Amino acid sequence: METLSNLESFVRSAESASFSAAARRLALTPAAVSRNVAQLERNLGVRLFQRSTRGLKLTEEGERFLLAVGGGLDSIQGAIAEATANKGEPAGVLTLSMPPRFGRLHILPLLRHYAQRFPAVTLDCSFDNRAVDLIAERVDAAIGGGFELTPGVVARELARAHIVAVAAPAYVARACATAPRTPADLAGLDGIVMRSPQTRRLRVANLRDRKGVEMEAALRPALLVNDPDAICAAALMGMGVALLALADVVEHIERGDLVRLLPDWYLDAGPVSLYFASQKLLPAKTRTFVDFLTAAFRDQRLAQRFSAA
Known part of the structure; x- marks a missing residue:
């Protein structure tokens, strides 16, 4: 049976094509990540990465293995977070990204109500006119348009x-x-x-x-x-x-x-959408925010208010 650390080191290294980048996400040293991946390769009896001075590239076996375990790892981590964070109650730091003007005018007034409802959640908001990489930058949810739907990210349209x-x-x-x-x-x-x-x-x-x-x-x-x-x-x-x-x-x-x-x-x-991870078991803080924001746009008819049609 493979350890969760070995699998997580492999998946994060594959996502970033770098042991160093994976190590930063996992709060480990690059050497530790490399050892975990090497141990996984020995246990499986296959080479998962081609290593070079330019970085990492998945082998055919590595690509198949990533498809098989990537979503499962996210589900396991989500389940652990759900079970350990205040008995499933929303808690922790919720990292958000949004356009400056749209965020100030329309999202911040809604966040006040979310914070009152879930006081154990700390809101960490960035106001940027750019499409962030949710996975690489460890952003829980982003609001905006023109984001590339990379593997592991889904979009829910809020308005046009x-x-x-x-x-x-x-x-x-x-x-x-x-x-x-x-x-x-x-x-x-x-x-x-x-x-x-x-x-x-x-x-x-x-x-x-x-x-x-x-x-x-x-x-x-x-x-x-x-x-x-x-x-x-x-x-x-x-x-x-x-x-x-x-x-x-x-x-x-x-x-x-x-x-x-x-x-x-x-x-x-184009659409103004809410972007978040596609894992089946989202942390409670992210799940409640997704439900809260989509309900607020629906109940306040914001999509109709922002429509010029």
Whole structure:
């Protein structure tokens, strides 16, 4: 019978293609991880890794063995965590990742209620505009879009990210003799335009109406910005028209600080999802958070509130 430490050393080394990276996750030394894997190979009588100066690569036998034991190991670890943490009650540190603006506006108010319900859970939140690697970075759950669904990770859609054209009422009164009817009508207006931080290229948006007609939003670049918060701030100051996620500006629209131009047109930028590990027995802290957040979005009809359709 193989020990759990040997199996865990093998699975984590396979996931990261490195004994050193696996050792950091397991709080062991690289030598200890290497010894555990070597002992597993001796016991099985097969070579699981090809070792080189470039790192580790699974052999065919290793790939088959990983498929056989990977999910089972997660289930075993989940069962142990469930049984030992406050008799199955949610406890420990819950590590979360979320986009800064969406997280501050919509997730933090919900987290207050989760923390009140489960006081033994400590919330560790990171606000990042990037797709984190849940497995490698040991993140319990992440909220956002565009994540690659790597083995061991699943996604549950919360809402759609709909991009809409907005401007301050004072700017609309000053710059628009008549209300724009199509994205082409934005060509003569000042645009607060997103610039890619990596390529410095301007981001172009093709909006679509309810009939499926697609048209480029031809804004005239008057202000180039690489931060969505700055774009929103500039729009509120009346500096021009901005293309922003409806979820990020819905409160400003409801208060009348911004108006939505082209109410029949928007860009569907994909889902905003909740990402978490796919193991059958999630730790209680993660399981309760997944259930809590999806229920909150459903009960408060947030997906409908963030929809431009």
